Amino acid sequence: MLSFRRALVAAAFFISVLFFATRSTSGAVSSLAVQPPKAQSDSDSKQGSVTTGASNNAVHAGGHRNWPSPQGQQTMQDPSKMTLYDRLAYQFPYDVETKFPAYIWQTWRWTPAHAEFQFREQEATWTEQHPGFIHEVITDQVAVHLIRLLYASVPEVIEAYAALPLAVLKADFFRYLILLARGGIYSDIDTYAIRSALDWIPEVVPRNTVGLVIGIEADPDRPDWKDWYSRRVQFCQWTIQAKPGHPVLREVVTRITEETLRRKKAGSLKNIIDKNVIEFTGPALWTDVIFEYFNDPRYFDMSQSAGPIDWRNFTGMENRRRIGDVIVLPITSFSPGVQQMGAKDTDDPMAFVKHDFEGTWKPESERHIGE
Numbered sequence: 429m430l431s432f433r434r435a436l437v438a439a440a441f442f443i444s445v446l447f448f449a450t451r452s453t454s455g456a457v458s459s460l461a462v463q464p465p466k467a468q469s470d471s472d473s474k475q476g477s478v479t480t481g482a483s484n485n486a487v488h489a490g491g492h493r494n495w496p497s498p499q500g501q502q503t504m505q506d507p508s509k510m511t512l513y514d515r516l517a518y519q520f521p522y523d524v525e526t527k528f529p530a531y532i533w534q535t536w537r538w539t540p541a542h543a544e545f546q547f548r549e550q551e552a553t554w555t556e557q558h559p560g561f562i563h564e565v566i567t568d569q570v571a572v573h574l575i576r577l578l579y580a581s582v583p584e585v586i587e588a589y590a591a592l593p594l595a596v597l598k599a600d601f602f603r604y605l606i607l608l609a610r611g612g613i614y615s616d617i618d619t620y621a622i623r624s625a626l627d628w629i630p631e632v633v634p635r636n637t638v639g640l641v642i643g644i645e646a647d648p649d650r651p652d653w654k655d656w657y658s659r660r661v662q663f664c665q666w667t668i669q670a671k672p673g674h675p676v677l678r679e680v681v682t683r684i685t686e687e688t689l690r691r692k693k694a695g696s697l698k699n700i701i702d703k704n705v706i707e708f709t710g711p712a713l714w715t716d717v718i719f720e721y722f723n724d725p726r727y728f729d730m731s732q733s734a735g736p737i738d739w740r741n742f743t744g745m746e747n748r749r750r751i752g753d754v755i756v757l758p759i760t761s762f763s764p765g766v767q768q769m770g771a772k773d774t775d776d777p778m779a780f781v782k783h784d785f786e787g788t789w790k791p792e793s794e795r796h797i798g799e
């Protein structure tokens with residue numbers, strides 16, 4: 429008798445377990461549990477307060493913000509109501525803990541196999557310095573297809589890329605798009621790799637705290653700098669290393685897309701002339717977005733920071749500086765041998781990339797005309 433009663437209790441127990449188990453499963457299915465679109469991993473970059481490492485001159489400015497951890501399940505937002513910025517974050521989440529992808533991206537009219545390809549020497553230095561990396565030289569035709577594939581879920585981006593009226597605009601936009609989606613290194617086709625990207629970040633800085641490496645293009649310490657340059661300190665965009673989804677790239681892509689579609693609607697896209705390029709897609713826009721990022725309370729805890737970050741924090745720099753998850757290299761690193769603005773020669777240990785300004789689509793003089 430006892431064993432029958434036991435069996436009955438066991439059966440009841442088994443049935444109720446089964447009931448609750450199936451119930452909770454179906455519950456999880458009906459409310460799609462996904463992470464909210466705000467890249468939670470942005471918060472994972474554990475940056476300390478402002479410190480200057482004497483050994484490597486790394487600077488953390490303002491700790492990275494700690495987002496509150498998500499409380500249990502979150503229902504998925506209707507993607508059609510999300511902003512472009514949030515959809516890009518959802519599609520290309522940023523995780524500072526991942527490795528820098530071993531890609532080198534370059535673009536030109538022709539592939540290195542083409543008879544008219546004239547940058548064989550420069551292009552080879554990237555392969556030589558980076559064994560094991562995937563090195564792609566992407567032509568305009570291939571770029572169109574790649575953007576369509578990568579951004580299929582963000583059609584405004586594809587529309588904006590197609591609408592840009594000048595090759596130089598598309599070339600600028602492409603570098604941000606490929607790095608946002610895939611990460612790695614972008615470098616203009618007319619650059620020589622002097623040293624491996626593995627040396628760009630100092631040994632003492634953990635790779636899982638850095639998501640973006642940039643260089644300085646111009647630091648004109650002279651009263652008439654405005655006659656020659658658009659910004660007092662200008663970051664270069666001929667060479668960039670990034671992890672996919674970096675918020676700076678997300679913001680740059682959002683701005684270019686929205687501005688392009690606004691101008692398309694207004695019918696003013698065709699009026700863009702070479703000297704507007706620097707502000708629209710070029711280094712002026714790039715520089716502005718980076719400075720805004722350094723001062724963005726969404727990413728940096730400004731209460732720990734000693735005042736705003738601006739050009740003063742980067743002028744005359746001879747060593748790398750680290751601001752949050754960004755490494756800023758001195759002018760010598762990406763502009764060695766220009767014989768001005770404190771840049772040292774190409775044989776300096778901090779000289780990493782040499783840029784020739786031949787395959788940039790824009791002559792040097794036009795690149796540096798202010799607004």
Ligand SMILES: *[C@@H]1O[C@H](CO)[C@@H](O)[C@H](O)[C@H]1NC(C)=O
Pocket residue numbers: 478487488489734735736737738740741
């Ligand atoms: C940036 O420069 C300002 C002065 O212009 C200074 O007060 C501030 O501490 C600097 N911040 C960092 C992180 O170096």
